[in-house]
Amino acid sequence: MTDSHHISRRDFIKLATIVGGGVIGTIIGIPGLVYLLDPALKSEQGETWISLGPLENFEIGKPTLVTFVRSRVNGWEKTSSSYGVFVLRKSETDVVVFSNLCTHLHCRVNWVEEKRAFVCPCHDAAFDIDGNVLGGPPPRPLDRYEGEHAKIEDGVIKILFKEG
Amino acid sequence: MWRKLYQWLEERLGLSDLYKSLLDRPEPKGNWWNTLGSASLFLFLMQGLTGIFLTVYYTPSPDHAYDSIQYIMTGVRFGWLIRGIHHWGASLMVLVVFIHMLRVFVTASYKYPRELTWLVGVGLLLLTLGMGFTGYLLPWNQKSYWATTVGTAIAGTAPFIGEFIMKALRGGSDLSALTLSRFFAAHIWILPGLLAALIGVHLYLIIKHGESAFPDKDD
Amino acid sequence: MNEEQKKAVLAKYQRALQKGERFWPDSLYKDLIVSMGLFLLLILLATFVGIPNEPKADPSDSSYIPKPEWYFLFLFKFLALYGQIPLLGKIEWIATVLIPSAVILGMILLPFLDQNPYRHYTRRVLALTIMAVFVVSMITLTMMADYPTAVDEQGHLTLPTWLQMIGGLLIPGATYLTLLVLAALAKKLGAAARRAQIGVAAISSVLMFGLAIAVMLVSPRPVVAESEVADTLAEKFALGADLYSIYCTECHGADGEVTVITGVEGLEGREIVAINNPDLMYTNSDETLANIIAYGLPSLGMPPFGKAYGGELGPSEIEYIVTFMRYSWDDRAELPADAAISSIPELAPGEIPSYEVHIAALTKRYCLSCHRPGKENNNYLMTSYEEIIGMSDNGPAIVAGDPNSLLLLLIQGQEQTDKNGDPIRAMPPNKLMDPKYIEMWKLWVLNGMPKTAEDARTLSPTPSP
Incomplete structure (x- = not known):
């Protein structure tokens, strides 16, 4: 290479070849990357109200597990997944709905009556009846459906369930 | 900084020798017909790349193959482009490899000292056709199913060993899930492996003997 | 090739290198231009031509006519033509195994079979003419591949099949033989033999192309049945x-x-x-x-x-x-x-329905369940435009412009009686169509039952832009 501003035919050809190769690489590379990462780039939306049953089905002061099944299309396959929530009726009208997913690594917690606690089978986490962490690794209390994500309509408890 | 890095690598890899023998080698005066070999290589690399991309979503089973390809075409961004390039690239590769072979025949480049290069080239042509044949079944649609039924039946007409060959190709006496998975294995592992190995030999021979010169009146 | 010739070849190559260029960048940039052209072509093909949609494989549907990829079509056609040869055609493996194997073996052994030390095309007439005829026969076989070989009622080959046999098998076969015979005579005849080889190859190539085109013109165009394929x-x-x-x-x-x-x-x-x-x-x-x-x-x-x-x-x-x-x-x-889309298109204000856009979709949804072959329907079929406007056992079901057409009365829920006095049920029998669809039918009949959307548009009082 010389310092002169004139480039020789050879250098020009070299440059053009490298640029050309780069162009092909980019034209296939970018769509290729989007193609590979596509599932992560898709926003999966969708909310539905799920009814958990009439209020009087639930015993006061004892969390009850309610499960429901939703099917979704993942790629070309329809999968039915089961989800669970704990419904705790605190008084005649006051209801709290917890997600049954442990806030640590999303294992499913169970209500153990003797201990009066939600116990996670994976890493021995425990939550009290209000969902607060009693022990173990979880970083925060159990998630609740509250505010605009839960309502009682005609005596039936409903939660706004986010799909995805 | 770059200079140091280069020197470090140079001492260990011998980059400049590699550059001299692979890239900076002398050649007879070039001709546009001589680009078809590299074009075949380019298409092979393109097929390899898009093929790897396709396997990310494709599922080789009769229950899912068709649906997974429909998903690639309509559900994945740029899926139509990746599959489109792979589909048309296959046709184009057969065409380019064939014309390349014709060019070698017409300029008689298969003669001394390049007999082996031709031999390996015949192998490459057959493997390319094999890739086309095995790839055709993978979408598991009507066209591919019935074309493969007939294609494998042709092998079955050979005397004595015909039925054996057909069963070996189909993985049984019928076209089934076994056929699909063995065609898939052949299409993504066995044949490309052989192709890549033979391409390596082909390229080595080209570098060893140099590209053939266009024949003139005295040749 | 003897040692001296080998030395000469290598020495000549060294001289060519002296006058030559470097692989990088002189050759590589040409390679890149060609590769880029191919890449562009691929992207255009993928974008604008796409991939035809095929229905899912159905092992139970044996009526499907298989067709290989285009680069195997020549072989496919060769096998079909070979099968028509009397006697020999019954020994399938000659065409399916022996001949292809021989061709591949010939290709593998080419450098050893071709003992001719020369490379320039003027000194390789035999090799080049044989290859030319071979390539032309591959191309012409591919051209004819879509046209079936057929026999007539008496079991004789039809004219197009004869043309295919001559162009696809006879001429190339005879040409190879002639070329080889001429090559054997080359010592005696000298340059005349070479000219004869070129002439024979050229004439037979022209004949093969001519016959292939004739087959394409004479044979009936094969019909391809298509079923609807959904992909979303x-x-x-x-x-x-x-x-x-x-x-x-x-x-x-x-x-x-x-x-x-x-x-x-x-x-x-x-x-x-x-x-x-x-x-x-x-x-x-x-x-x-x-x-x-x-x-x-x-x-x-x-x-x-x-x-x-x-x-x-x-x-x-x-x-x-x-x-x-x-x-x-x-x-x-x-x-x-x-x-959530409906397969029945809505009418725009002022639009007149047509058979192809609206009525076909309506009959599919409400009528074809019974009004198709093999069902109880008073011989009134509704699978096509011609059938709908045609006759039933009770006379014409609809008359263009007549609001009292039988069909219009029936779909409005008015029971009718046939010529024997038996009742004809209102249609569809269980539940009437949505009123807007009944209106669609009426509008269609009153406006003369246009078949295509194009026809309907010309009838439309307020032509939509």
Whole structure:
């Protein structure tokens, strides 16, 4: 290479070849990357109200597990997944709905009556009846459906369930 | 900084020798017909790349193959482009490899000292056709199913060993899930492996003997 | 090739290198330009031509005519023509194994078979003419591949088949022989033999192309039957809805609600389960539903619908019906908002309906269930435009411009009587169409029953822009 501003035919050809190769690489590379990462780039939306049953089905002061099944299309396959929530009726009208997913690594917690606690089978986490962490690794209390994500309509408890 | 890095690598890899023998080698005066070999290589690399991309979503089973390809075409961004390039690239590769072979025949480049290069080239042509044949079944649609039924039946007409060959190709006496998975294995592992190995030999021979010169009146 | 010749070849190559160039960048940049051109071509093909949509593989559908990839077509045609040769044609393996193997072996052995030390084309007439004829025969066989070989009623080959035999087998075969004979005579005849070889190759190539074109002109164009293929959920659902209304409504009702079958011969009064019942959807997987449709429930009176069991539906079509059922009646599965499309297009203000756009979709949904071949329908079929405007046992069902056409009265719920005084039921028999669709029919008949959207547009009082 010389310092002169004139480039020789050879250098020009070299440059053009490298640029050309780069162009092909980019034209296939970018769509290729989007193609590979596509599932992560898709926003999966969708909310539905799920009814958990009439209020009087639930015993006061004892969390009850309610499960429901939703099917979704993942790629070309329809999968039915089961989800669970704990419904705790605190008084005649006051209801709290917890997600049954442990806030640590999303294992499913169970209500153990003797201990009066939600116990996670994976890493021995425990939550009290209000969902607060009693022990173990979880970083925060159990998630609740509250505010605009839960309502009682005609005596039936409903939660706004986010799909995805 | 770059200079140091280069020197470090140079001492260990011998980059400049590699550059001299692979890239900076002398050649007879070039001709546009001589680009078809590299074009075949380019298409092979393109097929390899898009093929790897396709396997990310494709599922080789009769229950899912068709649906997974429909998903690639309509559900994945740029899926139509990746599959489109792979589909048309296959046709184009057969065409380019064939014309390349014709060019070698017409300029008689298969003669001394390049007999082996031709031999390996015949192998490459057959493997390319094999890739086309095995790839055709993978979408598991009507066209591919019935074309493969007939294609494998042709092998079955050979005397004595015909039925054996057909069963070996189909993985049984019928076209089934076994056929699909063995065609898939052949299409993504066995044949490309052989192709890549033979391409390596082909390229080595080209570098060893140099590209053939266009024949003139005295040749 | 002897040692001296080898040395000469190598020395000449060294001289060529002296006058030559470098691989990088002189050759590589040409390679790159060609590769970029091919790349551009691939992207254009993928974008603007795409990949034809094919229905899913159906091992039970043996009526499908298989066709290989285009680069195997020449072989395919060669086998078909070879099979027509008397006697020899029955020994299949000669064409399927022996000849292809011989050609491949010839290619492998080429550098050793071709002992001619020269490379310039003027000194390789035999090799080049044989290759030329071979390539021309590959091309012409490919050109003729779509046209079937056929025999007439007496069992003789038809004219196009003869042309194919001559152009595809006879001429190339005879040409190879002539070329080899001429090569053997070359010592005696000298340059004349070479000229003769070129002449023979040229003439037979022209003849082969001519015959291939003649075959394409003389043979009837092969018809390709196409079935509808859906590739998105929305299309599957819409096609499924149409198929459901053709094949299932008669017994199960428009919404799967029927519990006692009425008006179906042989099944009158039979009690069945309402198939829109969520329990049924919960307890049966898509696969089970598809199997029931394909195989039927013979003990309960449901006939098989799958082609494999004597019905009319392929696996893709059954899958569309199941998709329709699942998304209509299973409360766990919700159809994505963008998928809820109707296969019956709405009328724009002032638009006049046409057969192709509107009426065909309406008949599919409401009429074809019975008004197709093999059903009880007073010989009034509705599968095409010609059939709809044609005659039934009770005279013409519709007359252009006549608001009192039989069909229009029936679909408005007015029972009629035929010439024997027997009643004709209102149509569709179980439940009338949506009033807006009845209006669509009326508008269509009153405006002279246009067939295409184009015809309808010219009739339209306020032509849409």
